[in-house]
Each structure stands twice: as structure tokens, then as C-alpha cells.
Amino acid sequence: xxxxxxxxxxxxxxxxxxxxxxxxxxxxxxxxxxxxxxxxxxxxxxxxxxxxxxxxxxxxxxxxxxxxxxxxxxxxxxxxxxxxxxxxxxxxxxxxxxxxxxxxxxxxxxxxxxxxxxxxxxxxxxxxxxxxxxxxxxxxxxxxxxxxxxxxxxxxxxxxxxxxxxxxxxxxxxxxxxxxxxxxxxxxxxxxxxxxxxxxxxxxxxxxxxxxxxxxxxxxxxxxxxxxxxxxxxxxxxxxxxxxxxxxxxxxxxxxxxxxxxxxxxxxxxx
Numbered sequence: 349x350x351x352x353x354x355x356x357x358x359x360x361x362x363x364x365x366x367x368x369x370x371x372x373x374x375x376x377x378x379x380x381x382x383x384x385x386x387x388x389x390x391x392x393x394x395x396x397x398x399x400x401x402x403x404x405x406x407x408x409x410x411x412x413x414x415x416x417x418x419x420x421x422x423x424x425x426x427x428x429x430x431x432x433x434x435x436x437x438x439x440x441x442x443x444x445x446x447x448x449x450x451x452x453x454x455x456x457x458x459x460x461x462x463x464x465x466x467x468x469x470x471x472x473x474x475x476x477x478x479x480x481x482x483x484x485x486x487x488x489x490x491x492x493x494x495x496x497x498x499x500x501x502x503x504x505x506x507x508x509x510x511x512x513x514x515x516x517x518x519x520x521x522x523x524x525x526x527x528x529x530x531x532x533x534x535x536x537x538x539x540x541x542x543x544x545x546x547x548x549x550x551x552x553x554x555x556x557x558x559x560x561x562x563x564x565x566x567x568x569x570x571x572x573x574x575x576x577x578x579x580x581x582x583x584x585x586x587x588x589x590x591x592x593x594x595x596x597x598x599x600x601x602x603x604x605x606x607x608x609x610x611x612x613x614x615x616x617x618x619x
Contacts, residue, residue, distance in 0.1 A: 445518025
């Protein structure tokens with residue numbers, strides 16, 4: 349009786365690429381998990397996303413209108429919120445992205461997925477908080493009598509590049525944090541420094557001319573300045589911001605991806 353041999357000529361099954369459907373599903377799952385964990389057992393839930401900037405805005409308003417009054421800035425509360433909304437997203441996205449690999453070490457060791465998905469999903473998960481604060485900002489802008497203008501469309505452009513920049517930085521620091529756990533505290537300290545270096549509670553005209561171009565190269569400062577141009581002055585962001593912001597953001601993302609791919613080979617042994 350002849351022996352029927354199984355053919356060994358079956359074509360190999362191609363490994364899925366990093367951004368096929370199952371990985372998009374994983375990103376959605378990680379974002380949803382992060383959202384549930386962040387607001388679990390909180391009576392106010394997502395409203396904390398609004399309460400935090402409101403409290404900070406109130407503190408800044410009291411300090412700079414009652415303790416150290418500055419009458420040169422009309423509607424100081426809205427002025428400050430234009431800075432707080434993008435800064436809060438950047439600060440939270442950078443910190444949570446930095447710690448994402450360490451906090452999800454169990455997933456990295458058990459599930460063979462591209463490691464870059466984890467910090468990516470963590471940063472993108474903060475967009476819901478950014479959206480809530482943007483809606484609060486827009487409501488306050490309209491309530492303060494500034495109204496809607498055609499330049500609001502630029503907000504999508506500049507805030508979109510802020511997300512890209514934050515993701516690039518998070519890829520760098522999340523990879524380094526696997527090897528050097530002190531990176532988290534470096535990031536937290538850097539956020540504290542940036543709070544004062546970004547013009548959140550002071551106008552751009554107060555910055556010495558020698559440092560103005562440096563401020564425009566800082567994507568967070570550029571987004572703050574561009575947001576005030578659009579919302580408070582009804583003018584488009586300066587052209588220098590419109591072309592420098594994407595260049596710096598894309599360069600940061602490219603560096604982040606390159607460094608992450610270089611360091612990810614040792615993640616398993618250090619987690």
C-alpha cells in the first residue's frame with residue numbers, strides 16, 4: 349500500500365505587520381483599559397479631566413489678578429487655560445508614556461506584539477482628556493465674548509503636531525526607562541521646569557527678543573502661542589510656527605522610533 353506523504357510545499361504563513369487589524373484592536377484595547385483604570389472608583393470620573401485645569405486656572409487667576417495684579421492681560425482665566433490645556437496633555441502623555449513599558453511588563457513577556465504599540469497606545473489614550481479640556485477651553489472662549497472665527501481650523505493642525513511630538517519624546521524616554529528607572533523622575537522634573545519655561549501665565553511679548561526664536565522651536569510653547577493667536581486674537585498662527593512645528597515634531601518622532609527599535613532587543617531581560 350503506497351504511503352502518502354504530506355506535502356512540505358505549503359507556503360509559509362507571513363508574519364503580520366505591525367499595523368494590521370489585530371494590532372489596531374490591541375491599541376484600542378490598551379486605550380480602553382487605561383481609561384478604565386484611570387477613572388476606576390472615582391465618583392467624578394472623567395470630570396477630573398476638567399477639574400484639574402479649572403483649579404490650576406483659578407489659582408493662576410487669583411495670583412496674577414489679586415496678589416500680583418497684571419492689568420495688561422484681559423480675560424486672564426481664558427488666557428491661562430490656552431496654555432494649560434496643551435501643557436496638561438503633554439505633561440501627562442510624556443510621564444505615562446515613559447512608564448508604560450515597565451507598567452505593562454507582564455504583557456510584554458506574555459504576548460508577542462510589537463513593543464512600540466504600548467507607549468503609543470498610552471500617549472493616544474490621553475487624547476480623551478485633551479479633548480475634554482479643549483471643549484472646556486472653547487466654551488470659555490465663546491462665553492468670554494471672543495466668538496468663533498475661521499482660523500479655528502488651525503487648532504487641529506497645531507494640536508495634532510503636539511500629539512506627534514509627545515509620542516516621539518515618550519518613545520525615547522520609555523525605552524531608556526527600561527534600562528535606567530530614574531528616567532521617570534527626570535521626566536517629572538523636566539515637566540516642572542517646562543511649566544515655567546512655557547508661556548502659560550505670561551504673554552510672549554514679555555520674552556526677551558534673544559530667546560523668542562528658541563521659544564518658537566519648543567513645540568509646547570508654539571502650540572500655546574498659536575492657540576492664543578487663533579482663539580484670542582482671531583488671527584492665524586505665525587508662519588514660523590506653522591512650518592517649524594511639524595519639522596521639530598517629525599524629527600522627534602523619527603529619533604524616538606529609531607532609538608526605540610535599537611533598544612527594544614534588551615527589553616525582555618531588563619523588565
